[in-house]
Amino acid sequence: MPDWSVAPAEVAANFAADGDLIAGIAAYRRHPWHRDLPDPPVSWQEGETRLLDYGGSGPPVLFVPSLINRAYVLDLAPGRSMLRWLSDNGARPLLLDWGWPGPEERSFTLTDYIAGRLERALAAAAQSGPVVLAGYCMGGLLALAAALRRPDLVRGLALLATPWDFHAPDPARARQLAGALPLLEPLLGFNGTLPVDALQYLFAMAEPDGIAGKYRGFAQVDQTSERAVQFVAIEDWLNDGVPLAAPVARECLDGWYGRNTPATLAWRVAGQNVDPARLRLPAFVAVPARDRIVPPESAMQLAGLLPAATLHQPGAGHIGMVAGSHAAKGLWQPLRDWITAL
Secondary structure, eight states, X not given: OOOXXXXXXXXXXXXXXXXXXXXXXXXXXXXXXXXXXXXXXXXXXXXXXXXXXXXXXXXXXXXXXOSSSOGGGGGOSTTOOHHHHHHHTTOEEEEEEOOSOOTTGGGOOHHIIIIIIIHHHHHHHTTTSOEEEEEETHHXXXXXXXXXXXGGGEEEEEEESOOOOTTSSOHHHHHHHHHTHHHHHHHHHHHSEEOHXXXXXXXXXXXXXXXXXXXXXXXXXXXXXXXXXXXXXXXXXXXXXXXXXXXXXXXXXXXXXXXXXXXXXXXXXXXXXXXXXXXXXXXXXXXOTTOSSSOHHHHHHHHHHSTTEEEXXXXXXXXXXXXXXXXXXXXXXXXXXXXXXX
């Protein structure tokens, strides 16, 4: 039943906004673009995890993505692939593709992923000498912990949009996400993972107006434009998520978001505190200025804690920094220059 207390102009505006939302979703669903980049060769594999070798004649760089999104965000599309650009411009990128958690991975803790799977991939990558280790988003925390455990295998550490203080700048929002854990326990217990749909719900909780806003905006975009292709490429990647092993989901929600264990130096991997101040290796910390997924206030603290850090602040968002139209100038080139100067 209509709410007659609302002014007619406001009702009309709401109908128009809803129309744009529906039009944007429909335009996305019928857009013809799809990703068709072939995977590079696999140089190492364990369980569902693969190490993809992009080739190149420069220093080897092992990229560690998040556990909850597909690794190919760093190899998104022609002209939007940081890894293929680096391969052509003075580095040899290797991508750790975590894969879909199978029966073995569903019992993994963060220690299993870091001190086990990641450390063995790092050893495989470093057979000819230490490599640069680069982590994106959640992958940066995993890379930091691995570098602290095995500095003998690492020449330098690059952290790209990596969270550290999970209570900055809004502790209430972080605790709200942590408070969802009891409600999610039936899902975690049912199949040993936090499903993709539940992860999408948690992201929506963090930014409730963001999803509707971006589709309303897409309704106004020229559907034949490069901007439309970029939107579809990123949305396809966002919607192509990966379940999170139940022990990891509990550790992240209760530990990282609830108790802020990284920033309070209470986060432990294989019994060892993850303390950035102990890392004496050169570090490159990229903090995108318009990041709404990892707020700059959260990521910036790492640059101050790492003893040998170079801070880089591209004027981009979380995904735009690595795959946007200005990513080559904003991140790829500065990162390559830092890598080749080590």
